[in-house]
Amino acid sequence: MKSITAALKTCVKKYNSTSLILRIVIGLAIGIVLALLVPGWTWIGELGNLFVGALKGVAPILVFVLVASALAQKSARIDRRFGTVIGLYMLTTFLAAGLAVVASELFPLTIALPEAASADTVPQGLAEVMHTLLANIVSNPIQSLAEGNYIGILMYAVLFGFAMKYCGSDSSRKFMAEIADAISMIVRWIINLAPFGIMGLIYSTVSTSGLSIFTDYGKLLLLLVGTMLVMALVVSPIVIFCCLHINPYPLVFRCLKESGIPAFFTRSSAANIPVNMELCKQLGLDKNFYSVSIPLGSTINMDGAAITITIMTLAAANTLGIHVSIPAAIILSVLSALGACGASGVAGGSLLLIPMACSLFGIPQEIAMQVVAVGFIIGVVQDSVETALNSAGDAAFTATAEFMQWEKEGKQLPAFLRRKK
Structure with missing residues (x-):
């Protein structure tokens, strides 16, 4: 028994000392191999469901306690960094929509439409999207936590944090900070198990979808993914370079x-x-x-969503033979950028905003919902790349805003970003 316990401890120590990225790659490879060899072992896929479910379950609580605790501290202050990062989020989302318009003009596509998809609620226009956003801001805080309504969570976390800053005692603020640390520790435990969760996720994807998504609607998928890669590897680095005047790729690649x-x-x-x-x-x-x-970036920094909405809408217009003028394309970019900010931070959250953009060109809802159905067909890859672009941007632009402040204060940037002399 002692030998087994010692062996387990050795394995756990070795696991924890190995790079998380390497562990994820190993889990990815194992998941693909198992999906090809034993596609009937559906219980493996449950590991992925457990991992994502655990993250989604703890994330709303983490966001609330971290934001509230940060704002409650006496040293907390809202400074120019917040204005900078919000500006970067909005700018890049608009640039992503504009890039999607250019890509669609260079590589115009039509799509074969399947049966219409269905949805309980589909935004009909920007006014309805804005109404939903405003309604989410003042929704019940308990309901917001339960449903993962991050706009509402942020609103109440900010209010609660400022209230505690001015009304709470030092001991209560310290207690809030300790709660935030405890929740963060739980999150680190969950993230440490990511290789098993990703093994389950990739197993489910490969065993059910295979490689068919690359043959059906392959050109559309290629245009979407290619545009997102250009955004991640060209446009976003240019924005970061303009802000920091240094080589942006060490930061970009680390965030990716x-x-x-x-x-x-x-x-x-x-x-x-x-x-x-x-x-x-x-x-x-x-x-x-x-x-x-x-947390704010996960709500309004939606470069990938803006690209998806724009390209899918223009593909629908091309399919129906609708000419899109330059002014209309500009309006579409603005509409897609603003609408993307209302996309939920869950899988496929941007797809149901496609009918809103389609309405700009008078495309009927039944046709627009067929375009949504195409989105779900290719979503295994499209939505994954979209989320990677969005999430990496959250970290990259947060770091950019902070590093801009460091430079103004004369502080040194991290070693991996410094210019070589």
Whole structure:
């Protein structure tokens, strides 16, 4: 018995000492092999459901306690960093929509439409999207926590945090900070098991979908993924370079590796909030800042969603022979960017906003919902890449806003970002 216990302890120690990224790659490979060899072992897929469910379950509580605790501290202050990061979020989301318009003009596509998809609630226009956003802000806080309504969670966390800052005692603020630390510890335990969860997720994907998504609607998928890669590897780095005047790729690649890869498999910006929190901590950022900016980014930093909405809408217009003028394309970019900010931070959250954009060109809802159905068909890859782009951007632009402040204060940037002399 002692030998078994010692062996288990050795295995656990070896597991914990191995890089999380390497463990994820190993889990990914094992999941693919098992899906090809034994596709009937559905219980393996439950590991993925447990992992994502655990992250989604703890993320709303984590967001509330971190934001509230950060704002409750006497040292907390809302400074120019928040304005900077919000500006970066909105700017890049609009640039993503504009890039999607250009890509669609360069590579115009039509799509074969299947049967119409169905949905309980489909936004009909930007006014309805804005109404939903405003309604979510003032929704019941308990209901917001239960349903993962991050806009409502952020609103009440900010109010509660400021209230505690001015009304609470030092001991109560300290208690809130300890609660935030405890929830963060639980999250770290969950993230440590990510390789098993990702093994289950990739097993389910490969065993059910196989490679058929690359043959059906392959050109559309290629255009979507290609545009998102250009956004991640060209446009976003240019924005970061304009802000920091340094080589942006060390930061971009680190965020893609440590945030984008987990987000690719969880397919949820909300579920990836704890991962981004840990990344910001490793980068040495101010917890009072990133504990607010990261949850905010999961709500309004939607570069991938803007690309999906725009390209799918223009593909529908091309299919129906509708000419899209330059002014209409500009309006579509604005509509897609603003609408993307209302996309929920869950898998497939952007797809149901496609009918809203289609309404700009008079495309009937039954046709628009068929386009949504195409989105769900290719969503295994499209939504994964979209979420990776969104989540990596949350961390990258939070770091950019903080590093801009560091430069103004004369502080040194992290070693991996400094110019080589």
